Amino acid sequence: xxxxxxxxxxxxxxxxxxxxxxxxxxxxxxxxxxxxxxxxxxxxxxxxxxxxxxxxxxxxxxxxxxxxxxxxxxxxxxxxxxxxxxxxxxxxxxxxxxxxxxxxxxxxxxxxxxxxxxxxxxxxxxxxxxxxxxxxxxxxxxxxxxxx
Amino acid sequence: xxxxxxxxxxxxxxxxxxxxxxxxxxxxxxxxxxxxxxxxxxxxxxxxxxxxxxxxxxxxxxxxxxxxxxxxxxxxxxxxxxxxxxxxxxxxxxxxxxxxxxxxxxxxxxxxxxxxxxxxxxxxxxxxxxxxxxxxxxxxxxxxxxxx
Amino acid sequence: xxxxxxxxxxxxxxxxxxxxxxxxxxxxxxxxxxxxxxxxxxxxxxxxxxxxxxxxxxxxxxxxxxxxxxxxxxxxxxxxxxxxxxxxxxxxxxxxxxxxxxxxxxxxxxxxxxxxxxxxxxxxxxxxxxxxxxxxxxxxxxxxxxxx
Amino acid sequence: xxxxxxxxxxxxxxxxxxxxxxxxxxxxxxxxxxxxxxxxxxxxxxxxxxxxxxxxxxxxxxxxxxxxxxxxxxxxxxxxxxxxxxxxxxxxxxxxxxxxxxxxxxxxxxxxxxxxxxxxxxxxxxxxxxxxxxxxxxxxxxxxxxxx
Numbered sequence: 001x002x003x004x005x006x007x008x009x010x011x012x013x014x015x016x017x018x019x020x021x022x023x024x025x026x027x028x029x030x031x032x033x034x035x036x037x038x039x040x041x042x043x044x045x046x047x048x049x050x051x052x053x054x055x056x057x058x059x060x061x062x063x064x065x066x067x068x069x070x071x072x073x074x075x076x077x078x079x080x081x082x083x084x085x086x087x088x089x090x091x092x093x094x095x096x097x098x099x100x101x102x103x104x105x106x107x108x109x110x111x112x113x114x115x116x117x118x119x120x121x122x123x124x125x126x127x128x129x130x131x132x133x134x135x136x137x138x139x140x141x142x143x144x145x146x147x148x
Numbered sequence: 149x150x151x152x153x154x155x156x157x158x159x160x161x162x163x164x165x166x167x168x169x170x171x172x173x174x175x176x177x178x179x180x181x182x183x184x185x186x187x188x189x190x191x192x193x194x195x196x197x198x199x200x201x202x203x204x205x206x207x208x209x210x211x212x213x214x215x216x217x218x219x220x221x222x223x224x225x226x227x228x229x230x231x232x233x234x235x236x237x238x239x240x241x242x243x244x245x246x247x248x249x250x251x252x253x254x255x256x257x258x259x260x261x262x263x264x265x266x267x268x269x270x271x272x273x274x275x276x277x278x279x280x281x282x283x284x285x286x287x288x289x290x291x292x293x294x295x296x
Numbered sequence: 297x298x299x300x301x302x303x304x305x306x307x308x309x310x311x312x313x314x315x316x317x318x319x320x321x322x323x324x325x326x327x328x329x330x331x332x333x334x335x336x337x338x339x340x341x342x343x344x345x346x347x348x349x350x351x352x353x354x355x356x357x358x359x360x361x362x363x364x365x366x367x368x369x370x371x372x373x374x375x376x377x378x379x380x381x382x383x384x385x386x387x388x389x390x391x392x393x394x395x396x397x398x399x400x401x402x403x404x405x406x407x408x409x410x411x412x413x414x415x416x417x418x419x420x421x422x423x424x425x426x427x428x429x430x431x432x433x434x435x436x437x438x439x440x441x442x443x444x
Numbered sequence: 445x446x447x448x449x450x451x452x453x454x455x456x457x458x459x460x461x462x463x464x465x466x467x468x469x470x471x472x473x474x475x476x477x478x479x480x481x482x483x484x485x486x487x488x489x490x491x492x493x494x495x496x497x498x499x500x501x502x503x504x505x506x507x508x509x510x511x512x513x514x515x516x517x518x519x520x521x522x523x524x525x526x527x528x529x530x531x532x533x534x535x536x537x538x539x540x541x542x543x544x545x546x547x548x549x550x551x552x553x554x555x556x557x558x559x560x561x562x563x564x565x566x567x568x569x570x571x572x573x574x575x576x577x578x579x580x581x582x583x584x585x586x587x588x589x590x591x592x
Contacts, residue, residue, distance in 0.1 A: 021203035024194040046172040055169035057209025064204035084204050088236035088384040090411045092404040108388040115386045135431045236532040238559045240552040256536040263534045283579045317499035320490040342468040351465035352508035352528050357501025380500050384532035
């Protein structure tokens, strides 16, 4: 029997929020819909680089997790699992604001590979500014597959 | 007067190690040579994802910092500064070991853009296994330039 | 005096259609609007790979030209010029159809770098199927700049 | 019975050189070794862009073919086949010379995905200048798999 989507969404949220690194960073899963996952986090000094901007690694963390989770909404989770194969990030503006949001959306689901786009926005003086754009390839693995 | 390379290397090391996010992650700068920067960190539960592997965001953090710093070794730091424009990461094997090392090396320095390759290794049972490969573009900005 | 946009669009179209490689491939510029360029070409045996699909290099040609041209609509062409810095292409489905269309759209214009997304569609049995997605970085150069 | 490597290399060479687009461009396969493929082509006006440089699409053609073929040297060709999943290209210098050579080398072979690096050199006044760097992901498919 296949899980209902709310159960799938709850499992994905639980997996992401249970990661040690997610707890260290203090990110939250805002929403999980079929093909779309949104994650966010607040500014803290521990998440910044030397000029007071969010560190590129923090932005990459959001993109890595949100794109992989978005791909994970498209698979039969009893049979298969997802892993990040690769992604490209463009940092397009300095993230000077107080809150980062990453929205990842599946562009093309596939049997073996799912392609996902992501955009990261930084809330600055009350408006959302685009700070990063990404394109990711997520691999779908059979659970029974021993090696990758 | 242009700084000697040891002074440049010390300044780069100090900038990287002073970042809030570097302290949170607990990374260290292993070496800074002309065109080559090596960074590393040790396994801690707070740096992992749900299967006990280093989180992709941790690997991206190393790549982001080491590639940008490697490009930064090639500029006149009194006149110019570097920012990460974009990078692509391939995660090529699970990072099951206890120590990550990222080696970033400039492939092509440029007046405006510097292209840098990086490889990330995970020490597993005493040997270094390649876990990620990256290709980055770093922008060189004039200090006097107000906006980017 | 700055050129009107129709004059800019005509100049971009003329540049693209005058390229030796554009003539060899037989591509056409469908439209040039501020921030958006569309190019297209028809199936011919000389544009295919061994399985009768459009060659990935043909798809890359469209992406290279359309993304750079889209960035070129955002600059003052009397003062500056654009060059392709880098791009990433995901080939997401086999291009079995008879006509390829590439739509490139600026995501973030910048003083120095412009980021552009592109999607390529293949018309198959009368409907447009997404076959490739790309993310490109285009550099804006001052005309007076001798080297890059 | 598995084919000997010389037979594999001959089959790869024949596939590449038989492509309609390879004939149109006039490229040749210089060498096929385990994990490494080299392709090349000569300057002709039909391969150039508006400033007399090799067109980025020509460079992408070489990278697409050579990286996929390099991955193809690592599989059992009786059972499996390779397709290009994605690649990223950095154009690092203008290709003003008379001959392009692309060398693609497998960085990490995998059961499902193979990661390949490529460098493109342009022979200018008798010496080879690096003009492009790429990082590619190639998918390995079972022949029996009906869809991708």
